[in-house]
Amino acid sequence: MRTGKVLSRREFLKTASTVALATGVGASIIVPGRANAQRKKLRILQWNHFVPGFDEWFNNTYVKEWGEKNDTEVIVDNIGLAGLNSRAAAEVSAQKGHDLFMFLWPPPVHEDQVIDHREIYEECERRYGKAIDLAIKSTYNPKTKKFYGFSDSYVPDPINYRKDLWDDVGMFPDTWDDIRVGGRKIKQKHGNPVGIGLASEIDTNMAMRAIMYSFGSSVQDEEGNPVLKSKATLEAIKFVKALYEETMTPEVFTWDASSNNRFMLSGKGSLALNAISITRTGEKQKNPIADKIWLAKAAKGPVRRIGLEHVMDVYVIWKFAENIEGAKQFLVDYIGNFRQAFLASEFYNFPCFPQTVPDLKQLIAYDPKANPPDKYKVLEDVLDWATNVGYPGYANAAIDEVFSTWVISTMFAQAASGRLSPEEAMNQADAEVRRIFAKWKEKGKV
Amino acid sequence: MAVVKDTAVAAPAVRAGRLSRLLDDETRLGRLMLAPAILYIALLVGLPFFLALYFSLTDITVGSRTLHFVGLKKFHEVIHTPTFKLALKNTFIFAFVSQLLVLILAKILALALVKDFRGKWFVRLLILLPWVAPISLGSIGWLWILDSIYSVVNWVLVHWRFVREPLRLLGILDPRMPPMWLGQPELAMASIITVHVWRLLPLATVILLAGLTSIPKDIHDAAAVDGAGFWRHLFEITIPLVAPIMIVAVLFGFIFAFTDMIVIYVLTRGGPYNSTQVLASLAFFTGIDGGDLAEGAAISLFLFPLLVAAAFIFLRIARRAEVT
Numbered sequence: 111m112r113t114g115k116v117l118s119r120r121e122f123l124k125t126a127s128t129v130a131l132a133t134g135v136g137a138s139i140i141v142p143g144r145a146n147a148q149r150k151k152l153r154i155l156q157w158n159h160f161v162p163g164f165d166e167w168f169n170n171t172y173v174k175e176w177g178e179k180n181d182t183e184v185i186v187d188n189i190g191l192a193g194l195n196s197r198a199a200a201e202v203s204a205q206k207g208h209d210l211f212m213f214l215w216p217p218p219v220h221e222d223q224v225i226d227h228r229e230i231y232e233e234c235e236r237r238y239g240k241a242i243d244l245a246i247k248s249t250y251n252p253k254t255k256k257f258y259g260f261s262d263s264y265v266p267d268p269i270n271y272r273k274d275l276w277d278d279v280g281m282f283p284d285t286w287d288d289i290r291v292g293g294r295k296i297k298q299k300h301g302n303p304v305g306i307g308l309a310s311e312i313d314t315n316m317a318m319r320a321i322m323y324s325f326g327s328s329v330q331d332e333e334g335n336p337v338l339k340s341k342a343t344l345e346a347i348k349f350v351k352a353l354y355e356e357t358m359t360p361e362v363f364t365w366d367a368s369s370n371n372r373f374m375l376s377g378k379g380s381l382a383l384n385a386i387s388i389t390r391t392g393e394k395q396k397n398p399i400a401d402k403i404w405l406a407k408a409a410k411g412p413v414r415r416i417g418l419e420h421v422m423d424v425y426v427i428w429k430f431a432e433n434i435e436g437a438k439q440f441l442v443d444y445i446g447n448f449r450q451a452f453l454a455s456e457f458y459n460f461p462c463f464p465q466t467v468p469d470l471k472q473l474i475a476y477d478p479k480a481n482p483p484d485k486y487k488v489l490e491d492v493l494d495w496a497t498n499v500g501y502p503g504y505a506n507a508a509i510d511e512v513f514s515t516w517v518i519s520t521m522f523a524q525a526a527s528g529r530l531s532p533e534e535a536m537n538q539a540d541a542e543v544r545r546i547f548a549k550w551k552e553k554g555k556v
Numbered sequence: 557m558a559v560v561k562d563t564a565v566a567a568p569a570v571r572a573g574r575l576s577r578l579l580d581d582e583t584r585l586g587r588l589m590l591a592p593a594i595l596y597i598a599l600l601v602g603l604p605f606f607l608a609l610y611f612s613l614t615d616i617t618v619g620s621r622t623l624h625f626v627g628l629k630k631f632h633e634v635i636h637t638p639t640f641k642l643a644l645k646n647t648f649i650f651a652f653v654s655q656l657l658v659l660i661l662a663k664i665l666a667l668a669l670v671k672d673f674r675g676k677w678f679v680r681l682l683i684l685l686p687w688v689a690p691i692s693l694g695s696i697g698w699l700w701i702l703d704s705i706y707s708v709v710n711w712v713l714v715h716w717r718f719v720r721e722p723l724r725l726l727g728i729l730d731p732r733m734p735p736m737w738l739g740q741p742e743l744a745m746a747s748i749i750t751v752h753v754w755r756l757l758p759l760a761t762v763i764l765l766a767g768l769t770s771i772p773k774d775i776h777d778a779a780a781v782d783g784a785g786f787w788r789h790l791f792e793i794t795i796p797l798v799a800p801i802m803i804v805a806v807l808f809g810f811i812f813a814f815t816d817m818i819v820i821y822v823l824t825r826g827g828p829y830n831s832t833q834v835l836a837s838l839a840f841f842t843g844i845d846g847g848d849l850a851e852g853a854a855i856s857l858f859l860f861p862l863l864v865a866a867a868f869i870f871l872r873i874a875r876r877a878e879v880t
Contacts, residue, residue: 195844195845196844196845199849202618202619219617219618219619219847220618221619222619222620222621223619223620223621301732309825309827310824310825310826359736360739360740361705361736361739362739363736363738363740363828363829364704364736364738364739364744364824364827364828366825369705372705376706378705507847510846510847511846511847511848514841514847515841515842515846516826516827516841520639520829520830523827523829524829527828527829529741529829541637542637545637549848553617
């Protein structure tokens with residue numbers, strides 16, 4: 111039997127509103143500092159690095175030290191790479207967000223929303239020497255003469271191959287033709303397929319462009335005109351179709367950005383295009399397969415040896431950022447300390463200002479964690495064979511939309527699967543590319 | 557001086573009196589308590605909708621604050637692209653097949669669950685789990701189940717002899733090349749439909765269960781006395797009486813299937829080569845990832861008139877089917 115006082119509706123509402131009011135007011139009484147924070151703040155958003163040790167160093171060591179020196183509270187938020195575009199769109203829409211926002215590919219579509227980063231490049235070049243061409247081509251719009259971002263680093267995209275399997279068939283993946291022939295032999299003899307993504311994901315985007323460029327094809331020319339429809343593109347598509355049919359399995363159509371890592375580390379794959387995260391993960395897990403996975407330069411095609419960066423770090427400072435000066439200072443200082451970042455990333459992030467890591471070649475020539483220790487030495491001349499998205503021109507808004515809506519990946523996948531003929535796939539993609547370029551040209555961004 | 561003091565004392569008393577009257581006034585209090593819900597719908601559903609409608613008639617991009625009115629240009633541009641046509645076709649296949657399956661399975665489950673049996677609460681709990689769990693987490697679970705390397709389904713197909721051998725003899729399975737659930741167009745479409753059905757089935761079952769339990773038992777008893785069997789009970793009593801609520805469940809499911817993209821985004825991102833691309837996912841890739849917000853809005857709103865018409869018709873049918 112209930113004996114307590116029954117609460118009337120009126121009493122309930124009064125009590126509830128009093129509690130709510132007290133909670134709201136009480137918080138600001140108990141934590142007065144919240145209302146009157148005097149210390150400067152710098153908010154940074156970047157991805158969850160594929161090398162977890164990097165985030166630990168960056169978030170817990172570097173930014174804390176920098177914050178103390180500059181009397182600034184630095185807050186770092188890390189999110190998955192798939193969420194970067196949505197988050198950026200949300201911040202632009204709200205005109206509020208982080209002071210520094212890091213993309214993993216050039217974001218020219220946000221050009222109107224960001225400051226001109228020229229001043230940061232100029233200051234860094236004055237202090238640390240010239241930036242690499244790859245950085246400039248990934249952050250500068252020649253049409254509007256504006257730097258829409260600032261690139262601190264890029265990630266090489268070498269070939270990861272199973273040395274034991276390739277040795278067994280007496281071959282080395284030096285050219286795309288070698289990959290096709292050797293991959294076929296390995297698949298026939300051992301059942302291990304080649305794994306180069308043909309899906310709607312970033313690794314596929316990079317790999318397919320690497321093949322196109324090495325065959326002399328590209329999405330645009332140097333002046334930013336769409337030139338996808340060409341004999342060279344057709345040859346590249348036919349090659350990928352043959353490569354898929356002879357050396358791969360349909361699983362490449364299912365892939366996400368980490369699938370090729372699992373593919374190689376499971377022992378299933380004979381070759382993939384990826385950053386060094388495959389071998390680094392294997393080393394950390396003490397996976398015996400890691401010792402069998404070696405690296406090679408980007409493959410040579412009929413026209414040239416060329417590859418892309420695996421990802422391109424591009425920081426932007428929004429026009430609406432609350433601490434623009436602090437963000438600029440952070441970037442300039444970060445470049446000055448990039449050797450630490452290079453080591454913390456375990457050679458994953460290569461500097462866009464090479465003079466900041468003067469002993470890079472010596473460092474990668476002998477890495478005690480690797481077996482053999484000179485496994486990463488192959489990356490020493492990466493700038494000779496790595497180029498930007500948008501090659502031979504600059505990364506612009508049209509290139510960004512073509513990249514982000516998977517037009518090129520879909521073109522290759524449709525032909526490789528036999529859904530469309532190579533000519534049909536090229537024509538369909540070319541029409542889409544021209545439509546996208548026309549839109550952005552009309553806006554004066556290309 | 558005393559007058560001033562009296563007034564000061566009286567003012568709070570007057571305010572308290574007003575508050576008391578408000579709290580006792582059912583009509584005004586009712587409106588007040590409904591206000592948060594109306595505000596919520598207006599701000600979080602109405603405003604984004606009208607904003608999307610406005611965006612679709614402009615040339616706005618994700619990185620611009622200025623926009624120009626361009627009329628139906630974005631709609632006109634996008635409907636001629638092969639990707640849009642394919643996405644439109646996929647949207648209808650996805651929505652119709654998944655809803656048909658949901659309807660049949662929910663009906664079977666609801667009929668089973670309306671009976672009394674031991675452990676019924678536990679079975680109901682299990683059935684509700686997919687709806688209660690966050691769909692992104694559930695979809696990631698399915699992503700692993702259907703993974704190209706570590707698929708548990710493929711493991712069973714390849715390693716369990718009594719499963720493998722019959723399938724191999726029938727020529728359905730090549731153990732060296734197990735199915736790539738998300739890598740072959742037909743299998744990928746079947747996979748996303750399966751996960752979508754798995755997700756929507758609990759809600760549809762609960763709705764139908766509510767309908768079934770509301771049928772007075774004496775109607776079935778009277779039919780049983782007249783010698784009606786299972787099928788006559790089903791087609792002449794159960795289905796007609798739960799029809800209104802079933803139509804609402806179907807309407808909800810259709811709108812959900814036409815507008816949702818989480819399962820597709822997590823499992824296939826529209827692939828392989830756009831074969832599971834639907835309008836909702838295409839709108840996202842174009843508008844947010846590709847930066848053309850106006851075109852993304854146009855794609856997402858393309859089916860809006862059709863959905864409104866469908867909702868209107870479904871609700872009218874439901875009202876007519878109501879038994880009073």
